[in-house]
Amino acid sequence: MVRSSFGVLFVCTGNICRSPTADGVFRRLVAKAGLADRVRVDSAGISGFHAGEAPDRRSQETAKKRGYDLADLRARAVCASDFADFDLLLAMDREHERSLLQAAPDSAKNRIRMFMSFAPQMDVIEVPDPYYGGAGGFDHVLDLIEAACTGLLSHVQSELAD
16 A cells, blocks of 8 residues: 655754754755655654744754755644654654653554664764754754654655555
């Protein structure tokens, strides 16, 4: 059976650094692959502390240098409907994974994964939070995100082809 659509939700702490960056990178990859009409991409935070805010200025600047535009994204918190609406809920670190697993109904737990599992060649399982560090941390995070998004796109393409 061919799947007609696929939804991906990227999740970090406040939805202002890591998850919106992944959102922007993956949206561009999906569009380049001609799948924008079939793949739903969104991001959210475990916390709603930054709800309504644009991504962190440093995340936006780092992304823009590589051709990604995050300006239209706004932070929001994970909500109960996300567990039904998305095929994959991707945690940036183990704490996010734990929080998602605690909040998820049993029927959705199998759709929660570590985002970096899509880039085993990077030999890391967590995307570190760059918020309290220097500019180099944002570049490192973007390197990790680009690698994982490439693997994720292959996964989503195979899901849509099955």
